[in-house]
Amino acid sequence: MPAPSNRNPLGAILVLGLFLSAALAAAAPGDSPGHPLMQDPSLPAPVYEALLESSGPLRNQVAGAASRRLAGEKAPDAIHAIVLMCDFSDSLLLGRFGLVEGDFPEPRQTEIYYAAHDSLFFHNLLGDVARYFEAVSGGRFTFDFTIWSHPVNLPQGMAFYGNHPTEGEQPFLLVSEVVAALDGDIDFSPYDTVILIHAGAGEETDILGDSPEQIYSTYLDPDDFRSAVEDGLLEQPFLAGGDFGGERGLDHVLILPETEYQDPVGGYGGFFGSLGVYCFEVGLRLGMLSLSDFTPAGRPDSQGIGEFGLMGYGLFVGLGWIPPQPIAFNKMLMGWLDPFEVDPGVYAAHELAPAGNPADPLACARVDVNGQEYWLLEYRLQDPDGNGIFSFADDKNGDGIPNFWDASNPPYHFPAGFFDASEDSVEALTGAEWDFFMSENSAREEGVKGAGSGVYIWHVDEGVIRDVFGGPNLYNADPAHKAVDLEEADGIQDLDSGIPSEYILGGDDDSFRGEGAAEFTPFTRPNTDTASGAATGIRFLDFGDVLLDDRGYILYVDGADTLWGKTYADRVGFTVMTSGAGSEGPALGARRTLPEGVDLRGGHVLVGDLDGGDTTDEIILTGAAGEIFVLDGNLDEYLDHDGDPGTLEPFAVGTLGGEPVRWNPPAALGDIDADGRPEIVLTAANGIYAFNADGSPVSDDTGGSFGLLQELPGVCRLPVVLDPGLGSSYLPAVVRPVDMIVVVEAGGYSLRRYAVGVPGFQQIEWEGSVPSSRPVMGAEGVFFLACGDTSGQGDHRLEIWGPDVLVQGEPPLHVTLPLGILPGPGLVLAGSLGDDPGDPTLALMVPGESGAGQTIFVDGMGNELREPILWSDRIAVASPLAPGGAFLGPDFLGRVGHFGDWQDGWPRRGGGAGDNPHPGGPLVCRIPASDLPLHQYIFPLEDGRIMARGTMGEEIPGWPLAGPGTCAGTPALGNLGGEEGSDLVAIGTFDRITGLDLGQGRLDGIPVSTVMVWNDVAEPDPVWPMDGGNIWRNGAYDTAGWNTLPEPAPGTGLVSGSHLVTPNPLHGGPLFVRGLLRSPGKARAAVYTVEGERVASTGWREVSYGDPFTLELGLDGVVTGMYLCRLEVETGGKMDYSVRTFAVVR
Known part of the structure; x- marks a missing residue:
C-alpha cells in the first residue's frame, strides 16, 4: 500500500520526547520495548570499553585493496555482489525454525520489526548499505547486490567454523562449502564479490566473551586467498572458477552475521545494529584503511580516529544503526573527494561546505606542512535541518526512526507489529543525516543534539603509511605519531589515552568552530607543530560560527510552549597564514x-x-x-x-x-x-x-x-x-x-x-x-x-x-x-x-x-x-x-x-x-x-x-x-x-x-x-x-x-671537575669513567668497595689533551651497593688522581 511521504510534526515532537528519556534499563533482546534509537543512543563507558575489546579482531583488518588505494588506484565505480545465506546444524536463521527438517534447537535470535531474517530482511538492510555509500561517495560508487533467497544448511555446528579445537576460525571452509553447495544453481560469473550471511550474531559484539563459537565478521581479499592456497586450505586462489573459465573466479568475500543483537549488560539491552558492521566490511572491500589502534595487544594505548569515522569506532556509533561518514582521508583515498589546496604561506580566507556532499569543491581543504605531512579540514554538520532529531527523506511516519510505515496503525502509523510486505512500506535511509550521532557519548547532556558540528582537522603523515605498508595494521599504532590523527580542538587528547572515560572515543568539543576553539596556531593546544614536534608557524584563524541561530524557525507550537529549530551555517570560513615558527624561533x-x-x-x-x-x-x-x-x-x-x-x-x-x-x-x-x-x-x-x-x-x-x-x-x-x-x-x-x-x-x-x-x-x-x-x-x-x-x-x-x-x-x-x-x-x-x-x-x-x-x-x-x-x-x-x-x-x-x-x-x-x-x-x-x-x-x-x-x-x-x-x-x-x-x-x-x-x-x-x-x-x-x-x-x-670549548690552562694532571662516572646509579652494562688532561699522558681507573677492596680496574691508556677521554669498566659481577671510582693519570712525569662515589643497583 502506498504511504504518505509528508512529515508529521506531532510525530517529531513525540519522538523528541523519547530522545530525552532516561537510558534503557537492562533487558534481554526478546523484551525489547522498541527501537534502540528511541532511547539514549550512547553506551555507558564500561559497555563501550567491553565492545572495543570484543570488536578488535574485526577492526584490525588489513585489506590488499588498501594498498592499491594508497598507491593512487581509485576505488571501483561499483561492486556487484551475490548475497548467500547459511545456517548450521545447531542454529538456524531467524524464522527458519520448523521449516527445516531435522532436530534443531529453538532460535535464540530476536528481531524488533521482522518476523524472519530472510531475503526480504537482508534486501532492506543491504539497501541501506547501498544508500550509505551512494551518499558518502557523492554518487561516485554503486553497491549493487543480488540475493539468493535459499539458505544453505551446513552439516556442522557453528563452532566448527567459528572455534574449531585445532583450526580455530575457518572462514575459507565456511564460504567454500556454501559456494560449492550452490554452484550448480547459480552462475557466479556476473559478480565480483560474495557476501555470505550466516546464522547467529557476530563475535565482535560478544562483549561478555561467553560465545567463543561465534564467527567474526571479516573480509577475505585476493591476498588472503593466495595465502589460503599456500596453507593448503584451498586448491585455487578463488571460488566458483568453473563459471569463469577455470583461470579465475571470485576472490572477494564478506562474511557477515544475520544480527548483532546479544549480551544485555550495564544498562544496555544488547540491540546493536548491523548496518555499521556491514558498511565497515564493504569499506575494507573498497580499500579504506581501518584507522583504530590495536597495540599493545589486548589493551591499545589509543583509539586511532575514535568515533569520528566509519573505519574507526564509528561502526558502532548510533549503536551500530547509523554509522558516521568515512573521514576525509578515506574518501580522498577512494577518489571520491578532491580537496582544494591551501597555501599556508599566503594570507587568505577560505570556506568549507558541509562534508556530507564530497562532490562539492569546497567539501575539504588540504594544507601541506611539507612533502609528506598535511592537514585535511572538513566541516561535519550533524543536524543540517536543525530539528534536533535524526532525519532522513523517507521517514514516512515522521518518528525519526528507521523502521517502517505500519498501515494497520493509524493515525501516525508507527510500527505496532512485524513488517507486512503486502501492506506496509519500508523506510529507506535515503538522504540520512549520517553524522547525527557521530560525537555522542554518555557525558553529553540530555537533549543536546548536533553539538559536535564543526571543522575537523586531520593530520596525515604519509611517511608513517610508507613505513608500515605491507605489514600488520600499524597505521595508528603510535599515539604520538599516527598516520591519520585528529587535532582534538578542546586540547585534551582523549583519543590518545588508554584510560577509560566517557570521552575515550571523542566528544562534541573536538571540532573547531567560532563558538569554541576558533584558532589552531603554534600557541594553541593542540598546536600546528609537525608530527615530530617541530614548529611550522602555520596559523588557522577565525573559524566561523556553526550555529547561526538557536531559534531559527518554529518546529511546533502547543499552547504556551514553542519548540524551535536551529539554523546552522552552510559554509564555515577560516583564515590561514604563516608567521614564523614561534615567538623565539627564526x-x-x-x-x-x-x-x-x-x-x-x-x-x-x-x-x-x-x-x-x-x-x-x-x-x-x-x-x-x-x-x-x-x-x-x-x-x-x-x-x-x-x-x-x-x-x-x-x-x-x-x-x-x-x-x-x-x-x-x-x-x-x-x-x-x-x-x-x-x-x-x-x-x-x-x-x-x-x-x-x-x-x-x-x-x-x-x-x-x-x-x-x-x-x-x-x-x-x-x-x-x-x-x-x-x-x-x-x-x-x-x-x-x-x-x-x-x-x-x-x-x-x-x-x-x-x-x-x-x-x-x-x-x-x-x-x-x-x-x-x-x-x-x-x-x-x-x-x-x-x-x-x-x-x-x-x-x-x-x-x-x-x-x-x-x-x-x-x-x-x-x-x-x-x-x-x-x-x-x-x-x-x-x-x-x-x-x-x-x-x-x-x-x-x-x-x-x-x-x-x-x-x-x-x-x-x-x-x-x-x-x-x-x-x-x-x-x-x-x-x-x-x-x-x-x-x-x-x-x-x-x-x-x-x-x-x-x-x-x-x-x-x-x-x-x-x-x-x-x-x-x-x-x-x-x-x-x-x-x-x-x-x-x-x-x-x-x-x-x-x-x-x-x-x-x-x-x-x-x-x-x-x-x-x-x-x-x-x-x-x-x-x-x-x-x-x-x-x-x-x-x-x-x-x-x-x-x-x-x-x-x-x-x-x-x-x-x-x-x-x-x-x-x-x-x-x-x-x-x-x-x-x-x-x-x-x-x-x-x-x-673556529671556537669550541676553551682548552684547559697548560700544566699537568687532571682538569678540576672533569672526572665523571656514568651511569650513576649503574643498573647494568659497563661503567664509563671520563676525564680531561692538561697535557698528554696516560690514565687508568679502578673501582673499590667502601671498605677499600678493589673489584675492577683498567690498564694504562695513552691519552692526549684538549678532548675528554673515556675509560670503560665491566662490572657484571658487582652487587648492589655504594662504590668508589679512582681515576689515576700521569702527565709530565707527575701523578694525579681523583675519586668519585657511585651506586650499583641490581
Missing part, C-alpha cells in the same frame, strides 16, 4: 615546492654569489635527472627562461647524447676559467660539467652533450672538489681561479687535477682500494682521500696528495697510510691541533662504514706523529662530519672528539639520520638568538626537523624548525636577503604515493621536493655553512675563527 622567509618529479636527494644545498659581485647569494640545487635549479632568497627563479614567474624551470640540464645525465652531487662553485666570474661545476659518470651564470655551458665543444667540459678516461662516481692552489687564504672568494680535483675509475683509480686552458693533468694512481668519498683539503695544497678494500683483504688506506707541495729535487707529495677500519662515505674531517700555526698537527678524523671511525695524526707533509686512535664502538656516524666532530647518528645527535670519545654533553637523543641513504650533515655557526657561549650546531633530521644545539648539546629556544619533509641533504647558510646575518636553506624530498609494484610488494611514488628559507638564523661568516665547508666543497674552513 622567521620563515619563503617556501616553495619544485615541479613534481624533481628529486633533490643527495644534492646538498650550495649557496654562493653566482653573479660575482652582488650583495646577496644564490641557492643552487641539483636534481637526479641532470637538473640544476638556481633560486634567489625568495625562492624565485634566478633566470626566468620562459618569462612566466608562476613556473619554475631548471636553470640548466646536463645531457649526454641528448639524454639527461645523473649528477654526482653536490655541485661546487668557483672561477674555473680565470675569467673573473664563478661557474657551477659538477661531475657525472662520463666527465666534468660546468655552466656560466647565464645557464650556458662553459665549453661549446661538447660533442652533442650539454654542459660537458672535460671528458674523463673512465668512470667518475664522486663529486668534484675545487682547489684554490697553494698559498691561498681560506675565505673562498669566488673570483679566485680554482682547479678541479676528481677521482676516476679505469681499472684502478686515479686522483686527478684539471685546469681550464692548461693541457693535460696531474694525478696519482693506485689499485684495489675504493675511494669512499671526495677528497678534502686538510692543509694548503694537500688533499686527503680515504679508500676501503671491499674485497675483504683489509687494505684500507688514506691517500695523501700534495700536487703543489714540492721539496727540492722531489716529486709532488704522495703518501699512503694504512687505516684500521673500512671507511664510510662521509668526508674525512681535518682539524689542526697545537699552538704553532706554522707547524700544525693535523687530526684526520675518518668515519667508518660501521659508524665508528679512526683518527690519524700527521704533519703538513703527511708524516704520522703518533699511533692512530680507533674510536669507541659506541660512536655511530651516519652523516657527514662537521668541525667539532659533529654528526648525526641513526637516532641521536653527537659530537666526537679527536680521540674517539664523546664530547661533554653528547650524545643527544630524539632524532637522527635514521636509515636515510642521503643524510644531511651539521652546520656550525653562531646563532644570535642563543645566549650560549661559543658555536652552535644545526642538524637536519631525517624526519624533516631542523635541530639546533649548543656546544655541549644544550637546547636552543625556538628550535627545532619544521623543515621541508624528509631530509634530502645538508642545508646551507648564506646571505639571501635577510636583514642581517646568514639565512638558512633546507631541502626535503618525499615520494608521494602514486602506484603499487605488485611484483615487489612495495609502494611506488613520485618525488616531491620542497625548499624552505629562514631569515637571519646565524651571524655572518659561519664556520661551516654548507656541506664540504665552503663553495669549493674541499673541506677547508677557517680554523682561526
Whole structure:
C-alpha cells in the first residue's frame, strides 16, 4: 500500500520526547520495548570499553585493496555482489525454525520489526548499505547486490567454523562449502564479490566473551586467498572458477552475521545494529584503511580516529544503526573527494561546505606542512535541518526512526507489529543525516543534539603509511605519531589515552568552530607543530560560527510552549597564514615546492654569489635527472627562461647524447676559467660539467652533450672538489681561479687535477682500494682521500696528495697510510691541533662504514706523529662530519672528539639520520638568538626537523624548525636577503604515493621536493655553512675563527671537575669513567668497595689533551651497593688522581 511521504510534526515532537528519556534499563533482546534509537543512543563507558575489546579482531583488518588505494588506484565505480545465506546444524536463521527438517534447537535470535531474517530482511538492510555509500561517495560508487533467497544448511555446528579445537576460525571452509553447495544453481560469473550471511550474531559484539563459537565478521581479499592456497586450505586462489573459465573466479568475500543483537549488560539491552558492521566490511572491500589502534595487544594505548569515522569506532556509533561518514582521508583515498589546496604561506580566507556532499569543491581543504605531512579540514554538520532529531527523506511516519510505515496503525502509523510486505512500506535511509550521532557519548547532556558540528582537522603523515605498508595494521599504532590523527580542538587528547572515560572515543568539543576553539596556531593546544614536534608557524584563524541561530524557525507550537529549530551555517570560513615558527624561533622567509618529479636527494644545498659581485647569494640545487635549479632568497627563479614567474624551470640540464645525465652531487662553485666570474661545476659518470651564470655551458665543444667540459678516461662516481692552489687564504672568494680535483675509475683509480686552458693533468694512481668519498683539503695544497678494500683483504688506506707541495729535487707529495677500519662515505674531517700555526698537527678524523671511525695524526707533509686512535664502538656516524666532530647518528645527535670519545654533553637523543641513504650533515655557526657561549650546531633530521644545539648539546629556544619533509641533504647558510646575518636553506624530498609494484610488494611514488628559507638564523661568516665547508666543497674552513670549548690552562694532571662516572646509579652494562688532561699522558681507573677492596680496574691508556677521554669498566659481577671510582693519570712525569662515589643497583 502506498504511504504518505509528508512529515508529521506531532510525530517529531513525540519522538523528541523519547530522545530525552532516561537510558534503557537492562533487558534481554526478546523484551525489547522498541527501537534502540528511541532511547539514549550512547553506551555507558564500561559497555563501550567491553565492545572495543570484543570488536578488535574485526577492526584490525588489513585489506590488499588498501594498498592499491594508497598507491593512487581509485576505488571501483561499483561492486556487484551475490548475497548467500547459511545456517548450521545447531542454529538456524531467524524464522527458519520448523521449516527445516531435522532436530534443531529453538532460535535464540530476536528481531524488533521482522518476523524472519530472510531475503526480504537482508534486501532492506543491504539497501541501506547501498544508500550509505551512494551518499558518502557523492554518487561516485554503486553497491549493487543480488540475493539468493535459499539458505544453505551446513552439516556442522557453528563452532566448527567459528572455534574449531585445532583450526580455530575457518572462514575459507565456511564460504567454500556454501559456494560449492550452490554452484550448480547459480552462475557466479556476473559478480565480483560474495557476501555470505550466516546464522547467529557476530563475535565482535560478544562483549561478555561467553560465545567463543561465534564467527567474526571479516573480509577475505585476493591476498588472503593466495595465502589460503599456500596453507593448503584451498586448491585455487578463488571460488566458483568453473563459471569463469577455470583461470579465475571470485576472490572477494564478506562474511557477515544475520544480527548483532546479544549480551544485555550495564544498562544496555544488547540491540546493536548491523548496518555499521556491514558498511565497515564493504569499506575494507573498497580499500579504506581501518584507522583504530590495536597495540599493545589486548589493551591499545589509543583509539586511532575514535568515533569520528566509519573505519574507526564509528561502526558502532548510533549503536551500530547509523554509522558516521568515512573521514576525509578515506574518501580522498577512494577518489571520491578532491580537496582544494591551501597555501599556508599566503594570507587568505577560505570556506568549507558541509562534508556530507564530497562532490562539492569546497567539501575539504588540504594544507601541506611539507612533502609528506598535511592537514585535511572538513566541516561535519550533524543536524543540517536543525530539528534536533535524526532525519532522513523517507521517514514516512515522521518518528525519526528507521523502521517502517505500519498501515494497520493509524493515525501516525508507527510500527505496532512485524513488517507486512503486502501492506506496509519500508523506510529507506535515503538522504540520512549520517553524522547525527557521530560525537555522542554518555557525558553529553540530555537533549543536546548536533553539538559536535564543526571543522575537523586531520593530520596525515604519509611517511608513517610508507613505513608500515605491507605489514600488520600499524597505521595508528603510535599515539604520538599516527598516520591519520585528529587535532582534538578542546586540547585534551582523549583519543590518545588508554584510560577509560566517557570521552575515550571523542566528544562534541573536538571540532573547531567560532563558538569554541576558533584558532589552531603554534600557541594553541593542540598546536600546528609537525608530527615530530617541530614548529611550522602555520596559523588557522577565525573559524566561523556553526550555529547561526538557536531559534531559527518554529518546529511546533502547543499552547504556551514553542519548540524551535536551529539554523546552522552552510559554509564555515577560516583564515590561514604563516608567521614564523614561534615567538623565539627564526622567521620563515619563503617556501616553495619544485615541479613534481624533481628529486633533490643527495644534492646538498650550495649557496654562493653566482653573479660575482652582488650583495646577496644564490641557492643552487641539483636534481637526479641532470637538473640544476638556481633560486634567489625568495625562492624565485634566478633566470626566468620562459618569462612566466608562476613556473619554475631548471636553470640548466646536463645531457649526454641528448639524454639527461645523473649528477654526482653536490655541485661546487668557483672561477674555473680565470675569467673573473664563478661557474657551477659538477661531475657525472662520463666527465666534468660546468655552466656560466647565464645557464650556458662553459665549453661549446661538447660533442652533442650539454654542459660537458672535460671528458674523463673512465668512470667518475664522486663529486668534484675545487682547489684554490697553494698559498691561498681560506675565505673562498669566488673570483679566485680554482682547479678541479676528481677521482676516476679505469681499472684502478686515479686522483686527478684539471685546469681550464692548461693541457693535460696531474694525478696519482693506485689499485684495489675504493675511494669512499671526495677528497678534502686538510692543509694548503694537500688533499686527503680515504679508500676501503671491499674485497675483504683489509687494505684500507688514506691517500695523501700534495700536487703543489714540492721539496727540492722531489716529486709532488704522495703518501699512503694504512687505516684500521673500512671507511664510510662521509668526508674525512681535518682539524689542526697545537699552538704553532706554522707547524700544525693535523687530526684526520675518518668515519667508518660501521659508524665508528679512526683518527690519524700527521704533519703538513703527511708524516704520522703518533699511533692512530680507533674510536669507541659506541660512536655511530651516519652523516657527514662537521668541525667539532659533529654528526648525526641513526637516532641521536653527537659530537666526537679527536680521540674517539664523546664530547661533554653528547650524545643527544630524539632524532637522527635514521636509515636515510642521503643524510644531511651539521652546520656550525653562531646563532644570535642563543645566549650560549661559543658555536652552535644545526642538524637536519631525517624526519624533516631542523635541530639546533649548543656546544655541549644544550637546547636552543625556538628550535627545532619544521623543515621541508624528509631530509634530502645538508642545508646551507648564506646571505639571501635577510636583514642581517646568514639565512638558512633546507631541502626535503618525499615520494608521494602514486602506484603499487605488485611484483615487489612495495609502494611506488613520485618525488616531491620542497625548499624552505629562514631569515637571519646565524651571524655572518659561519664556520661551516654548507656541506664540504665552503663553495669549493674541499673541506677547508677557517680554523682561526673556529671556537669550541676553551682548552684547559697548560700544566699537568687532571682538569678540576672533569672526572665523571656514568651511569650513576649503574643498573647494568659497563661503567664509563671520563676525564680531561692538561697535557698528554696516560690514565687508568679502578673501582673499590667502601671498605677499600678493589673489584675492577683498567690498564694504562695513552691519552692526549684538549678532548675528554673515556675509560670503560665491566662490572657484571658487582652487587648492589655504594662504590668508589679512582681515576689515576700521569702527565709530565707527575701523578694525579681523583675519586668519585657511585651506586650499583641490581
